[in-house]
Amino acid sequence: MTAKTFRGGAHPPEQKDRSSGLAVERLRDVKQVVIPVNQHFGAPLQPLVKVGDYVKRGQKIADADGRMTVPVHASLAGIVKKIEPRTQSNNLDGPCIIIEAKQPEPVDGVVESTDDFMPPLDPFVCSKEEALARIRAAGIVGMGGAGFPTHVKLAPSKPISYVIANGAECEPYLTIDERTMIERPEDVVEGVAITMKIVNAPEGIIAVEENKMHAIPLLEKAIASSPRTRAGMKIRVQLLKTKYPQGGEKMLITAITGKEVPSGGLPMDVGCVVQNIGTLCAMVEAFRDGKPLIERGLTITGGACTKPANVIAPIGTPVADIIAAGLTAVDDEALRRIIYGGPMMGVAVPNYAIPVQKNTSGVLFMNEEEAVHYEEETCIRCGRCMRACPIRISPALLAVSVETGDYKEAEKIGLLDCIECGSCSFVCPAHRHLVQKFRVGKQILRTIKQKEAQNAR
Amino acid sequence: MDLIKIFLVAVLVNNVVLMRFLALCSYIGMTSDVGQSVGMGFAVTFVTVLATAATWPIYHFILVPLGLTFLQILIFILVIASLVQLVEFYLKKNIPGLYASMGIYLPLITTNCAILAVTFENISFKYSFIESIVYAVGVSIGYLLAMVLLAGLRDRMKSSPVPKFLQGTPILFITTALIGIAFMGFSGLIK
Amino acid sequence: MVTIVLITIAFSAILAFVLGTALGFFREKFKVERDPKIDEVREALPGANCGGCGFPGCDGYAEAVATGRSPTTKCTAGGSATAEAVSKIMGVDAAREDVVSVLLCQGTKDVAVSKGEYVGVQTCRAAKLSTGSVKACSWGCQGFGDCVNVCKFDALAMGEDGLPHVNYDNCTGCGMCAEECPQKLFVMVPREKKGSIVLCSNRNVIKANVLKTCKTGCIKCEICVKSCPEKCITMVNGIPVTDYSKCTSCGVCVQKCPTHAYKLLEVDVMGEKKKVPVLEA
Amino acid sequence: MKSLWKTFKQGIIYENPLLMLMIGLCSALAVTSSVSNGIGMGLAMTFVLLFSEIVISLFRKVIPNSARIPIFIIIIAAFTTMVDLVMKAYFPELSKSMGVFIPLIVVNCIIMGRVEAFASKQSFLPVVFDSLGMGLGYTWVLVAIAAFREILGNGTFAGIQVMPGNFQPILFFILPPGGFLVFGLLTSFNIWLKNRMAKSEKAKERA
Amino acid sequence: MPAKGMLLSSSPHSFTQISTPRMMLSVIIALIPASVYGVYLYGFQALALILVTVLSAVASEYLFRKLIKAKTTIGDFSAIVTGLLLALILPPKTPLWMGAMGAFFAIVVAKEFFGGLGANPFNPALTGRAFLLMSFPAAITTWTMPHGLALADATSTATPLALVRQGAALTDVAKYFGASDVGSLYRQLFMGYRSGSLGESSILLVLIGGLFLLALGVIQWIVPVSVIGSAFLFSWLLGMDPIFNILTGGVVFGAFFMATDYATRPLTPAGQAVFGIGIGLLTVIIRKFGGFPEGVTYAILIMNLATPYLNKMRVKKYGFVPPVKPAKPSKEAVK
Amino acid sequence: MKGIAKLGLVLAIFAAAACASLAVVYAITKPQIEAQDQIALTASLKEIFPEAVNFEDVTDKIASKDPNIKFLNAVLVKSENAPIGVAVKAAGPSYGGQATLLVGITLQRSIAGVRVLELKDTPGLGANANNPGYFVKKAEKVTFPGQFTGKYLTDAFAVKEDVIAITASTITSKSLTKIIKTAGDSAAEWLETVTADTSAETTGGK
Ligand SMILES: Cc1cc2nc3c(=O)[nH]c(=O)nc-3n(C[C@H](O)[C@H](O)[C@H](O)COP(=O)(O)O)c2cc1C
Ligand SMILES: Cc1cc2nc3c(=O)[nH]c(=O)nc-3n(C[C@H](O)[C@H](O)[C@H](O)COP(=O)(O)O)c2cc1C
Ligand SMILES: Cc1cc2nc3c(=O)[nH]c(=O)nc-3n(C[C@H](O)[C@H](O)[C@H](O)COP(=O)(O)O)c2cc1C
Ligand SMILES: Cc1cc2nc3c(=O)[nH]c(=O)nc-3n(C[C@H](O)[C@H](O)[C@H](O)CO)c2cc1C
């Protein structure tokens, strides 16, 4: 099998061997969770519970009307202690529901189940609408990063020819998707099959980077033994070159199908649906067990992490509690930077009390050596960024137009196309803060465009 | 061949701005934006050709026979000024589209010394009418070229950390000096 | 000698007459209506058409000034006199309320706790986008002086204390700073306005959380609301707001405020007591 | 008297046409490859400026507003022609080396600018001082640029050898690019001077 | 909880090891063979020239930065590259003080005035050379025959290009440099025994340096290939000997080391191709019609002028969709 | 309409006044200006032919063979009564544009002298041809045009071999030499026809 790839990209040091051999452990007996009300890409939600309420595990605690909303569920049975603004993993303060674990009093000697799950549903039997409703009801959002509502993604308005399971996991350090593919290959295959059924796709592809080669035999075995493939579904594994950002859905689609997602368009425009490995497993659980998305796997690692781990934790668990539970450990003295997410796209946060969220794929504890930061120097116009940019927008030129406030030119160059992958900043020998500038620039450009639209009206 | 030579010398070798120091005011003033510089360049081309077409016959068919060649300066500047005015009035009223894109540059042109210089030189170089027109086009294209080049560099310099004491006009002149050095490469190209 | 003089006179008189009439004629014929203010400004300009102003000729500049696209001081050829004249013309209807900008944050370096060591693009907007807020307080001033950079009138300067300071002599109330600040920390207040104002924008409703982040933040104790003899203070979105139609500048709220977030505009903000430890630029 | 003196001084430094107002640049650069050209041009320019301003100031009441621009042009052109003729007759060498730049005085933005902004509004005496000030301001800058360029680029000052014999002239400075560079540096120096003056003025105000 | 304040940075939080000084250093290394050979050909004088230009380039940058109270930047080594390149494109016999003056002009006027590294629109080393050529045309067009390390007084000669310009046929040129026929002249030019600028003599060594940079990824192939290719093509079209034309003068040296200068070449591939073709074309035109026997310096400087516009020739971005013009309602549709 | 006519009238008055005064200045300076060229030319001629007394205009009779080189003026130079040579004012292209030279030829077909009247080449380079302080033979203080004095037209005129070039200005040197040679040849040819008529008086070739 030849490894496919895309044009551009970079090769940041992988650093995956710290945790790639460690089996996923489940965190139990959590005392308290801090569940952010808004964990998806879309309109904000309203809490459905009040302080003092008793909630069951899996009970819906926040929701709202609207297409682009996904409910949030209690990941713990207990009492709602507070509903107040707390710092979330994007560094912003947002409303959180704080639940303290409490076993219910036995009524008549029997302890009522603390779980409040939905009945199982067979996705291959039910209608598409039912299936999508179940996905929404289970609170499933994309676990690959953006937190996009999966039920929206799985209702494309165009015919789909490929469902792609994104097992690239191109971010350095992170290994949770790799572990999932090794430990639960059947679920991954089942997830692909469910997705294929919902979007009516003829082919499913599980994309894996070369550095995760050892997962391929397991996946192939699972494919071969899956009842779905025996029933005629076409699923295969595709090998990809190890290169960042191979896991970006645009790069993934281009590598596999050779097509480019049109600027401003969506994967469905080229007949693709891309799903993260974690999302697939969450879907499988939602149908098979009726279990909403109340826990997720994440990798905790880094130079200041004395005990790297792949963990499954209830959503809302402060990372500090995972450490307290002994699953992992951090050397506070050496700790210099904390990142929620990977080193290329993650967010640096001030402390590790911040909870695990639906899209938290990892937490990095970096030591002094890893937490280098360079002063920005002037651009020497070497053009390395231009060659690294997978979107082929010219970062060096774009930076100039953003700096000089020429947003018209910036838009023409493709400011809004930037996927903020960070390849350009990574390769820049002058350590220019390119991505940060683009991020600010995008924000400003969007407000400019909004104003223009208003004026036009 | 001679006409081509006149043209190329005017554009490259003896560029009005870079080698002859003419039309500097608008060169410095009107190059902050590429579009603007192109507009100005074309407006100048238009008026220079018009001015040449008007002044050459006036000189040879009126001033010379009447023995009034000493009125050259006065007549030429008056003719050019009125010409510009008339063109402006005309455009404004009849072709507003063109006026919107070019008309705004017209007033600046009256005092653009390159145009007057071209009309004088047509006489002093003893050019024929056709040669004069070609020379006029050459000079103005040279002007346009210099404008566009500086405008491009200015655009680029917007993001450069130019030392404070050179910001603004000084660096423009220094840039021009370096453009001039590059243009030295054309010297001797046409003998 | 006499002949040449005579020929000259005859020729030039005829020529000038023809040109003059033609010009006048064309001007009449091709008249285009336009804003008289443009002409007025145009009249005040020297007509050198040198392009020094960056506009295409005096006409272009006149139009730009008259339509408010350009300041009145750009004509270099005419010098200061022209600038005055133009300003006078434009000033007639430029009469609007004289407002100035007031910063609603007192979180200097020593009283406001910082969240961590921010590195990256040194602008307030970038810092806020990447860190939420470089201060533990999410509402406070980021202190990179985006506002200072946009002020065209030299009215803002970054102080050593990490906050921008308004120079009320220079501030024209153009509102650029308010527009630019990502934290929306500036309000435009009439220059002569008197009364009390709270110099804090923290909308965190939990008292302890405020104090943890900033020693001079408004802790929502509502003492001001209770103590105001005129009953002119109400809480809006977690921030006390003075009703200036009732406020008498008695200063009770200022005295009662436990964290000194309440201030009097005329004394503490724009008056003699304002602190201006400004860095020399 | 004091205000006249101030008018005079304005042109020399504070509103120096070349350095501060940045107008009339063309001739300033073109003729400054030698000091004698610079002086010649400066004088020619001052002459035209002086007499144009005087005449226009004298006639300012009878000049109809709507025809003022053509009339100004006529007057300026007339004086320019006179200078041109006189130079041709009595200083043929100088006239030749300055070529087309003498006739170009007529479009020199300085003259039109001053005439419009000053002469058409003021009476005789201030006009004289203004034009002399402006002319002097123009001339000294020309001479300064020319001296720099001629000494470095040719080793001479106004034609007289001033650099030691084994000095290798740096031709760059008398070639056009050298002119631009020198002028660029001079404007930079002047902006610095202007800022300093503004600062000291502010300091005075504060005190 | 963390003991001290955490570093709050924006993503990415990881950076490459390759830095500006490292890239500059690789250019210096790539230039070593040509420099050493130059010293071997022209002796002590050449070594002194290299040292003087490098030192004055560095000193100029250091002092200028001090003067304007800016951060010292000599640590990025770019001034060394500029100084070294300037020495290598000057005649070996250039008086040392001229070399120093050229380096000063290159660094201060052409580079620092525009804001220093990366901000200069014109190639500093070439600007320095053009400045010297303008100022002291006699000295900068005085060439010497390679005379080895011997301190013997070098005799002035003409360069191959100057000979051709004066009307000599290639066979004459071959004779002049002691080659038996044109073929062996080519060989001799390739190996590097001829008069010319200090560093351009041996095409072989220049190529080695250039390929080293290509291999390291410090430079890309588009510019050198298009420069050399178009110089070859246009010489052939204009009836000159194409091989001779690329083997003499600074075409290869310029193509690999000067036209690739980051700050002054276009960034986009299409722009780079046009840039290179323009350089080749202008070089040939100046050689054939211009006032100078050699035109690479000016060709590159002139194309530098076009760089801002060439940068607009961008690559089609990922998933580019051509903007749809609002279709005019066709007449039928209106009906 | 009346306003327009008035405008024209005012303009006419000003123009007439201005031009009238101009005309006066012109009338005064005119003789001087016209004389200027002649004065300069005569001065140069006198330098080349010290014993010259009067000149006969023969411009129409001598034609240039090279289309790029134009003869602006040609005179037959006479002492008290006899012709002593021909002088041609010739213009041709050089490095920086047109160069105008005055070339004097003796009856013996040798060059009596060369004066550079106009040269636009680069100062310090080509312009050194017109620099009285620039010597091609330093020891003998011979300037570039000076080296031609006494040279016979039949001699070789190859630059850098027979003619010493100005340092780093081969182009200027070649151009000027070509102008001199063209002017000299044409003049000599014309002299041939003249001397054919008056061969009794002249002494013939060298
Ligand atoms: C406004 C919007 C609408 C979207 N609609 C769809 C959709 O209809 N179908 C789909 O497959 N993905 C859709 N997406 C999802 C994106 O293609 C992408 O999967 C999502 O932004 C997360 O991508 P990331 O994890 O690569 O950042 C949409 C995204 C946005 C922002
Ligand atoms: C630069 C970049 C890198 C990404 N890398 C990965 C990755 O390694 N693995 C992954 O699952 N998603 C990655 N994503 C997110 C995918 O683009 C895409 O959103 C996701 O696979 C869609 O699945 P989801 O909706 O289930 O999250 C990346 C996105 C970007 C912009
Ligand atoms: C700015 C500049 C001006 C020049 N001016 C002249 C000139 O006026 N006349 C001339 O013959 N060569 C001039 N040259 C030199 C020629 O271009 C060229 O070097 C010369 O013709 C050939 O050199 P050679 O005389 O050493 O063979 C100039 C060179 C430069 C750089
Ligand atoms: C590949 C490469 C080529 C370079 N070429 C030049 C050059 O031709 N001239 C020069 O002055 N500096 C050169 N430099 C050094 C440096 O980039 C130059 O000083 C910048 O132009 C300064 O902004 C080069 C550097 C690199 C990496």
Ligand code: SF4
């Ligand atoms: S510009 Fe955007 S898409 Fe391109 S490399 Fe940089 S961050 Fe990635």
Ligand code: SF4
């Ligand atoms: S990688 Fe950095 S230095 Fe190189 S061109 Fe891009 S921004 Fe400039």
Ligand code: SF4
């Ligand atoms: S007031 Fe706003 S813009 Fe100004 S420094 Fe503070 S945060 Fe930045």
Ligand code: SF4
């Ligand atoms: S930007 Fe405007 S409102 Fe703000 S301080 Fe400056 S002058 Fe005042």
Ligand code: FES
């Ligand atoms: S003097 Fe102003 S354009 Fe020439």
